[in-house]
Amino acid sequence: VLIEHIGNLDRAYEFAERCNEPAVWSQLAKAQLQKGMVKEAIDSYIKADDPSSYMEVVQAANASGNWEELVKYLQMARKKARESYVETELIFALAKTNRLAELEEFINGPNNAHIQQVGDRCYDEKMYEAAKLLYNNVSNFGRLASTLVHLGEYQAAVDGARKANSTRTWKEVCFACVDGKEFRLAQMCGLHIVVHADELEELINYYQDRGYFEELITMLEAALGLERAHMGMFTELAILYSKFKPQKMREHLELFWSRVNIPKVLRAAEQAHLWAELVFLYDKYEEYDNAIITMMNHPTDAWKEGQFKDIITKVANVELYYKAVQFYLEFKPLLLNDLLMVLSPRLDHTRAVTFF
Template sequence: MDMPRAVEWAELCDEAEVWSTLADAQCDRGFVVEGMNSYIKANNPTKYEKVIEACFKSGEHYEELINYLQMCRRLIKEQMVETELVYAFARTERLADLEDFINSPNLAKIQLVGDRCFDEKLYKAAKLLYINISNYGRLASTLVKLEDFHGAVEAARKANTTHTWKEVNHACIDFKEFRLAQIAGLHIIIQADELEELVQYYENRGHFEEVIQLLEAGLGLEQAHNGMFTTLGVLYSKYNVAKMMEHIKLYSSRINIPRLIRQAEYMHQWNELCYLYVLYEEFDNSIKVMIQHPIQSWSHTKFKDIVQKVATIENYYKSLQFYLEQHPLLVVDLLVVLTPRIDHSRVVMEMRKAQHLPLIKPYLHALQKTQEIGEELLTFFVENELKECFGACLYMCYDIIRPDVALELAWRFNIVDFAMPFLIQTFREYSTRISKLEDENQELKEIAQNEKK
C-alpha cells in the first residue's frame, strides 16, 4: 500500500469507514501514532485492544494513546479502556489528570494499575492509586520507595500487618531513621516468632544500642512476652554487661533462665552466671563457678548462703579446701554454717593433713560445747592414735567430758598418761565440791541446834 496516497485519499473522502481502513493498515505496518489519529478521526473505538497492544509493544506513544482512549471512553464503557487510560496517565506522569480521573466514577482496575506502576518504579503514580483504594500495605511499600518514612509509618499503622511493619522497620533502619524504626519495631517484637529475625537485622548492621533501646521501650507494652525479656538480657550480655545483673534481678520471673545461663557462660560473665544458677536452683553449679572464678563471682556472704543448699556432700569439702587456699581466715566462719552437714572427724583429719589444725581451734571450741560431739571427737583421736590431740581435747573440753568415758578410753588404748592431768583435775574438783558440801552441811546442823535451844 502506498501510505502517503492512502492518507491523501482518506483526507479527501473524510469518511469514517475510510479512516478506519487506513488506521488498520497503519497499525499493522507499525505506524501506531498515525493509526491512533486515524481512529480518532473515524470515531472508531472498536479497535482499542489492537491499539493498546501496539503501544505496549513499542513502549511509547502514551500521550497519543491518552487522546485515543479518551475518545473511546466518550463512546463506550469498557473496563480495559479506562484501566489503560489510568496507566497511560501514570506513564506520562500526568498525575493531576490521573488523580482527577480516579476520584471520579470509573471502571478502571485501580489495584492492577497500581501494582504495574509499582513494579515499573512509577512510585508517585502508585501512591495516588493505593490511596484511592485504601490499600495501606502497598501504600506503605510505595512510600518507603519514595523515602517518605513518616508517611510509611502512618500507612503501616492503618494496614497493621506484621509484613508491612517489617518492611517499614527495615527501610527506616537502612536509612538510619531509628526513631521511626522503633515505632515500627514495637509492633514486631510483640510477635515472638519475629523477634529473633528483627534483632539480627539490627545486629548485622551494627546498630546494637538502637535494638537495646527498642526492647527496653517494649517491656512496658501490654503484649510484652518472656522472649522480649530474655532477648534483652542476651543483648545486655553482648553489648552492655553493666546492665545485665540488674535486668536479671528485676525480671527473674520473666526470663528464660537456661538460655541466659548458656549466654553468660559463653561470654565468661561469671558473676551473672553464678546468680542465674541460684535462680535456677542449681546451687552446686553456682558454688563451682565461685570456686573456679573467685575474682569475678565470689563473695563470702553469698558463698555461705548458697553452700548450705548444695545437694552433693563432696562440695562441702571442696568449699573447705577452696577457703583454705584462698581465704584461710574465713575458714572457721564457713565451718560454722556447715556444722550440721559435715563429718567433723573428716574435717579434723583434713586439717591435720594440711597442717592447719590450729586454724580451726574456734570451730573445735564450738563443737566441744556438746558432750556427745566432744566424746565422739575423743574416740576419733584414740582410734587414729592421735594421743596428743586426745590430751588436748580433754583439756579444752574439760567441762563436758564425763570422767568415766575419758578413763575408759585411756585404759582401753593404753594412754592413761595422757588422761592423767584430766583425772587429777577431776579428782581435785570433786574433792573440793565434797569438802564444800560437808562444810555447808555442818553449818546447817549448827543453825538447827541453835534454833532448838
Template sequence: AMEYIRRLDNYDAGDIAELCVAAGMFEEAFTIYMRFEKYAEGVSVLLDHLQDVSRAEEFAIQRDEPEVWRVLGVAQLKRGMVVPGVRSLGKAKDITNYELVISAAKEHATPADYEVVIKYLKTIRNKTKDIRMVDTEIVYGLCRQQKLAEIEEFLALPHAADLEDVGERVMDEELWFAAKMIFTVLKDNGKLAVVLVRLGDFKAAVDAAKKADRVNAWKLVCFACVDAKEFRLAQQCGLKVIVEASELSDVVEYYEDRGHFAQLMDLLDAGLTLERAHQAMFTENGVLYTKYKEERAMDYMKMWWQKSNVPRLIRACEVAWLWAEAAYLYSVYEEWDNVATVMMEHGPSAWNASLFTDAISKAGSLEVMYKAVRFYICEHAELLNDLLIVLAPKAESTRLMGILRGSYREQFGELGILPLCKGFLNKAQDANLPELNHAMNDVLIAEGDADGLKDSVTTFDNFEQISLATRLESHEFIAFRRLAIDLYRRNGKFEQALEASKRDHLWKELITSVAASADPEIMEEAVKMFVETGLRECFTALLFACYEDFPPDLALEYAWMYDMMDFAMPFLIQTMREVGQRLMGLEEESKEQRDAEEEQKREEEDEINNDASVLLYGVGHHGKGDQPLAITYQPGVAAPHGPMAAGAVPQIGWGGGMQSVRPQATYNMNAYQTQAYQTRQAAAAYQSRAAAAQQAYMTQRQAQAQAQAYASRAAQAYASRAAQAYASQYTTQQR
C-alpha cells in the same frame, strides 16, 4: 557417504538422518533433510547439534516458512536471545509459546527489550487462554520501562494482571514510583508504606502503616525507618511490633545487625511499660544489657528476673563473662550446684561469702562440695572451718579428710592442711566417726598435746585403737607412750601393755594393767619380776591391786622366798581379816537360821494350843471335814466320880430332845487323838532341828576341808620350790 546421499533417493530419509545424527554425521543428516524437504528437522540439526544460529537464521530467511521460524524462535529464546526470538515467533505467527517468551523476558530482557515483548504480548493477548499471565507481564514490562502513563491507561481498562506479583517484582527491582502506583491501585497500605519510605516520605509511610494496622506493615516501615536512621519513627512503629513475641527476635536482629544498639535498648525499655509487654521483651532487653551495658546488668537482673526467662539470661551472662550476675541468676533459679560452680571457677569476679555458703549448704552434688573444699583451701583458707562445718552433715568424712591431708603436703608435711581445721574437728567429733577421730588424734599428736589426745581417745572411742597404741608406743614423749599402755589395756592387749610398761619402767601402769587382766599367769609373772628386781613397794602395791584375784598362798610363798614378809604382811593381814569375817558370817548365818526354825516351831505349837476346833473336832479334823465331838449322856451309865458326880449333867453335844447319850469312851478317844497330834508335831520339830544341825556341821566340815586343801597346796608349792632351789644350788656347786 555424502555422495551416496546425493545420488540415491530410494531410502527412508527420517531413519537414515537419525542414524547420521546418532553417528555424529550432522552435515549428512542436514543434507538428507534438505533433499527430502524436511526443513524444520533440518534447522533443528543446525541449532541443536551444529549449534550454528546464524546459519539457521540465514536458512529461515531463505526458506521463509512458519515452521522454520517457529523452531528458530524457540531456540533463540532458550539461548536468551529475547528480541530475535520474539521476532521469529512473530514471523511464524506462533501464539503457543508465549510462556517461553515470558520466562525468557524475566530472565534476560532489558527494559528496551520489553518494547518488543510487550508488542508481541499485546498481539496474542486475546488469543490465549492464560490472559492473566500475559497481562501481568505487560504491566511489568511497562513498569520496567517506567511508562507510568501507559500503566495507568492499561490499568484503567479491563485486565487480568496479577498486580501483587507485579508489585513484588518492581519492589525487588526498586522501581519505587511504579510500585507506588501499583500498591495504590491495590490499596495495599502495608507495602505502600514501605514504598513511601523508600521514596523518602516517612510520615506518609507511617500513616499508611496505621491504615494497614498489620504487624508486617509496622515491621516493614520500622525496618525502613531504621535503614533511613529515622529512629523516632522506627520506635513508633517498633512498639507495635515487639509486643508480638514471634516478631521480637526479628526486630532485635535487624537493629543489632546494623549496629543500632542504643536505639534498640531504648525501644525495649519503652516497651516494658506497655500493657502487652511479655516475657521475651524483658529477656531480650536483659540480654542486651549483658552485651552493651554491663555496668547496669546486675541492677536489671535484680529488678526484672521474675518476668524474664532466667535460663536465657544466664546463658547471656556467661557469654558476656558476667559471672557475678550469672551466679545471682542461678541462685534465684535455685540451681545451687551451678551457683557454687560459677563462684569457684570465676572467684575474683563472682565469689560472695554469704551467697556461696548458702549455695553450698543446699547443693546436691557431692563433687561440687569437695570442689568447694579445694577452692577454699586455695583461695579462702581463713574461712575453711566455716565451710567444713556446713558440709559435715552431707559430705563423706573419709573423702574430706583425704582432701585436707593431700593439700599442700609438700609444704606442711603428711597432714597437709589438716591442722588448720582443728576448730572444725572439735565440733564435728561429736558424731564420733572414725575418720574424724583419727584426723583429730593425728593433729593432737603433731601438736604434742598429750592431754588433749587423752581426752579425745577417752571421749570418742570409735577409731583403730590398737593401731594408735602401736604408733604411740614408740613416741618420743613418755606421756604418749603412757597413753599407748592405756589403750592396750582397754582393748585387752595386756601382754603388749606389760611389755611397754617394763620398757619405760612405768610400774603404776604395769600394776593397773595386771589388775585389769585378772589373769593368774600375768599376775605371777609381774610378782616374780618385782621380787627378783627388788621392787618391794611395787610388790606390795601389786598385791593390793590384785587383791580379789591373787592367791594368798602364792603371795606368802614369794614373800618368804625373797625375804619380803614385811611387804606382804599388809596383804596377808587383810586376807586373814576377810577370811575371819567370812567364817564369822557363816556362824552368824547358821545361828540366825536355827533361831528362825525354833521360832517357827513355837509359833506352830501356839497355833495348835490356841485353836478351839481341836477340842471340838479333834486333831484329825483337817482334811476330813468338821466332825463334832459327841460327848453325850447314855442312860444307865453312872456319872463319873469327882466333883461332877452329882448325877446327870448336861454334856457338850446335846442332840436336842430325848436322844440317847454316847458313852464316855468317845470322849477318851478324842483326847487320845489330840495327844497323838501333839506327839507328831513334836517329832516334826525335832527332825527339823536335827536337819539344821546336820547342815551346820556339813558347812563347818567343808570349811575345814578347804583350809586343809589350801594348806596342802601351800606345802606342796613350798616343797617344790625348795627342791628346785636346792637342785639349782647343787648344780652350781658341782659346776
C-alpha cells in the same frame, strides 16, 4: 483496493484525506496497525472516531511505548464507550506520561477502572508517585506504605502501616526506616513487631547485622512496658546486655529473672564471662552445685561470703563440702570457722580433720 492489493499506504492516506469518511479512516488505521505504524494508526483511528479496536491499539502502543498517542486515543475511546478496560489503560498511560494531576482528577471522578491493578503495575515499574495516588484512592494502606518507603517518605509510611496494621507491612516499613537511619520511626514500627515472638529474631538480626546495637537495645527497653511483652523480649534483651552493656545485666536480671529463659541467658552470661550474674542465675534456677563451682573457679568476681554459705548447704554433691573447705583454706583462711559452723552437721569430721 489501495490497501489490500497495491499495499501503498501513502496513497491510501491521501485518498482517506480526500474522502474524510470515518469508515475509510478505520480501514486505513487497521492496515497501519498491522504494518506496525502505531503512531499513524492511532491518528487515523482518532480521525475515524472509532474506538472499536481498543484492545489491539493498547497492545501495540504498550509494545512500542507510544504512550502520548495512546492517551489521546483512549480519551477519545472513553467518550464513546465507558469500558473499564479503556479507563484502566488510560490511567496507566497517564502514569506513564507522568501526567499525575490529570490522573488524580480522573480517579477522583466517577470511573469503572481497576485502580488497584494499575497501582500494582505502576509499583512494579517503579512509578511510585503514581502508585501512591492510586493506592491512596483505594485505601490499600499496606501497598501505600511500601510505596512511600520507596519515595523516602518514612513518616507517611509509618502512618500508612498504622492504618494497614499488618505485621508484614510493619516489618517492611521498619526495615526501610532502619536503612534510612530513621531510628525513631523504626522504633515506632518495631514495637508492633517485637510482641510477636516468631518475628522477634528476624528483627533483632536485621539491626545486629547492620551494627545498630544501641538502637536495638533502646527499642527493646521501650517494649518491656507493653502489655503483650513476652519472655522472648526479656531474654533477648538480657543476651544483648551481656554482649554490649554488661553493666546493665545485673539490674535487668534482678528485676526480671522470672520472665527470662534462664538456660539461654546462662549460656550468654558464661560466654560473656559475667561470673557474678552466672551465679545469680544458677541460684534462681536451683542449680546450686554449679553456682558453688563457679564461685570457687572465679572468686574475685563471683564469691560473696553470705551467698556462698547460703548456697553450700543446698548442694547435692557432698564432695563440694570438702572442696569448699579446701577453697577457704587457700583463699579465705580467716573465714574458715564461719564456714565450718554451717557445714559441721554435714561433714564427715574424721575426713575433714585430714585437711589441717
